[in-house]
Amino acid sequence: MKLVNNRALTLLAVTLALTISGPATAFNLDSDAPITVSADNARLDDSKGIATYTGDVQLEQGKTRLNAERVVLYRDANGLSRIEASGLPARYQQPTRDGEGETDARALNITWSASDDQLTFEREAIIEQNGNLFRGDIIHYDTVRRVVTAQGGDSNTGSGRVEMVIQPRSTKSKQGSDGSSQSQ
Secondary structure, eight states, rough: OOOOOHHHHHHHHHHHHHHHHOSSSSTTTTTOOOEEEEEEEEEEEEEEEEEEEEEEEEEEETTEEEEEEEEEEETTTTTEEEEEEEEEEEEEEEEEEESSEEEEEEEEEEETTTTTEEEEEEEEEEETTTTTTEEEEEEEEEETEEEEEEOOOOOTSSSSOOEEOOHHHHHHEEOOSSOOEEEE
């Protein structure tokens, strides 16, 4: 694999951000759809605004899903402010904006922050959508600006690099007057 300088990496990150066409927010707190959680165990500390779920946790809002071994929900005066999930791996799934596929992300730790409008995937992070792949140790996704940034990890525990696979745009064949096909 060729070495990629920061400028090329930035260009690739922007390209991937354009291919990830998920809804404007990960969990839409303005939505009428409730966030539902099911798990093997739950603990609510109402005075601190912390709910902890463990054991095959499934969190859903509409068609957005988060599955993990442990999920912690934080509430403040404005409502739900943060979600922290961990698993081997934790998995986040969301339909694309155009309905043509699904964003499927996995990491050992996934955090959603309402104040930052950001999803963070940490440790062995992978985001896939329609054949496109983004892999790194830490991947931040700004859900409003739709900007993805990634960092490679410690080369002792992995490749230490960010990896991207971007599928080519499909080309349609056009029939020529002589019967031959030509690419557009």
